[in-house]
Amino acid sequence: MDNKIRVIIYGIGAIGSSIARAALGKKGLELVGALDISKDKVGKDLGEVLGLNRTLGITVTDDPEGLFSRIRADVVLHATSSYLKDVYPQLEACIKAEMNVVSTCEELSYPYYKYPELSRELDEMAKEYGVAVLGTGINPGYLMDTLPIVLTAPCLEVRRIKVTRMMDSSKRRIPYQKKIGTGLTVEEFSRMIEEKKITGHVGLVESIAMIADALGWRLDEIQELPPEAVIAEREIVTSYTTVKPGRVAGLKSVAHGVRGGGNVITLEFISHADVKEEYDAITIEGTPNINQKISGGVHGDLGTVAMALNSIPKVLNAQPGLWTMKDLTLPSSTPEDMRTYIQWREE
């Protein structure tokens, strides 16, 4: 209990920086290393990179193996990319250095559907090196998988699950507003969809696969529809641009889990400017029915940072292996000293 939990930050982009700042403010955690490939960060002190008014004595490096050979950590907080193929070698380096991993990689939240082979390899590697690996975040990782799964618990039967995340993009970071096509013409939006410059939300497929796995449902298929433009009906001023009527205010991503010819799981991710009410809603058609709503929604970036930090004790308490949120003990906040929540794993 005397020793703090030693943490390395892997990836100091928008989310990684927020995770690092939150970790610095967290009792019982000690930041001991920082990794990033960006030329304007490598070699600098992490305090400077985070825009703090102090140095932390942690120099950002782009050499994971070098860092891992010098510095021991209990857990790597990993936030570099949404895609498993990009992060696989990074995860491999962490695991082979015998470090537990909590990652915000969207595809890692439930990798068994798209990458059964890579998932099996990661699981075996994690078991061989005695560490636990988890992909998490607000979505995927919580709002569209963990929470709907938990909401089925008082149901004797479940026939259909629908989750809607309705977000007001005008309050979000400018790069985010750009990413969802805010201000484009409908033609520009369509071209960017075709060219895959607008990809919609990454994680719907993973969330559907995780729900189906938890419920023991074998799906015929998972259908991910191309993102649709949401058109502005009036002029909307956002922090990024002014959207003229008829132009794109944002987008809607929909995916279905199909079984027996019907959509048994439907996830809707809607994010645009001029949203009347933000919310996260889950409807379960079952016995009994459940109609749940989080009014105001859950702040995306804050939520992802919290999910990453709050997962640290769950991962440190878990048996070695590759896990998803559905496999670990009940998720919960960690408002006290982080060491409060740890039962150190027997070696």
Add this chain to the structure above:
Amino acid sequence: MDNKIRVIIYGIGAIGSSIARAALGKKGLELVGALDISKDKVGKDLGEVLGLNRTLGITVTDDPEGLFSRIRADVVLHATSSYLKDVYPQLEACIKAEMNVVSTCEELSYPYYKYPELSRELDEMAKEYGVAVLGTGINPGYLMDTLPIVLTAPCLEVRRIKVTRMMDSSKRRIPYQKKIGTGLTVEEFSRMIEEKKITGHVGLVESIAMIADALGWRLDEIQELPPEAVIAEREIVTSYTTVKPGRVAGLKSVAHGVRGGGNVITLEFISHADVKEEYDAITIEGTPNINQKISGGVHGDLGTVAMALNSIPKVLNAQPGLWTMKDLTLPSSTPEDMRTYIQWREE
């Protein structure tokens, strides 16, 4: 996978009967025994006791040791009493017969606060005999503990949690309406509170203690207030009685978790006739805030039956010991063959 999961029902009251009926309709489960102390049930076929139009070949007995020596089961579904001291010898008999237990005993949902010593003994006994024991139900077990704990997961800070369960008692069983004082005068209600003939809802203290444990909060105390009468403002016709204005329509039970002089957890259980809207609401003051509501609420009896059945695989997959909902993997429904969800424990 070929063998069904063998289940014994311990207690065939209102909830136990519903659990037994649901278990009979569940693929992958096999009912192999039934226990009850009631003279008008012992010796009869379970089918008759449940009011089915068929016999089940299972004779209700009041002799657990006798039954357990003849019949092996994987899990005992236990629903006899709300109080741990009443059920302790029953649980002991199950554990010593090497049978896992899922119980709806309210005080077993989180027994560590009121009965630390008995809890330790149960945990050690369960470990010695290699079985897992869980107390669960809709409330306590889910709506006022498991669900609020899960809703803290996307929070970096948690300052205060409030849970309100607003129920329309006029739709419930008549003994339930009677139990909450429906139709009494205020004086009669007060006297029955004093004489402890009306006890309010059992489980608020357990739910508060479970939330505090999950969050790592040391509470100064848990305050359980005496139930308050909710007074009818107009004449209300229920399935049990007609309530005149000024008489008791039902009750409100409130409990607080106190820390640093403030109420950091508040649970409100409100159940009366003439409720405008049924709901279960959870508010978390934290970073970020979470405002969640289940419109229409969750049906209490159905929910408890579902929680008991859906917990079977969680308990069979768990390590031996006494567990609470916060210790097990993510709760979820079991709409398919129950064997789908089992990873048989290595002996």
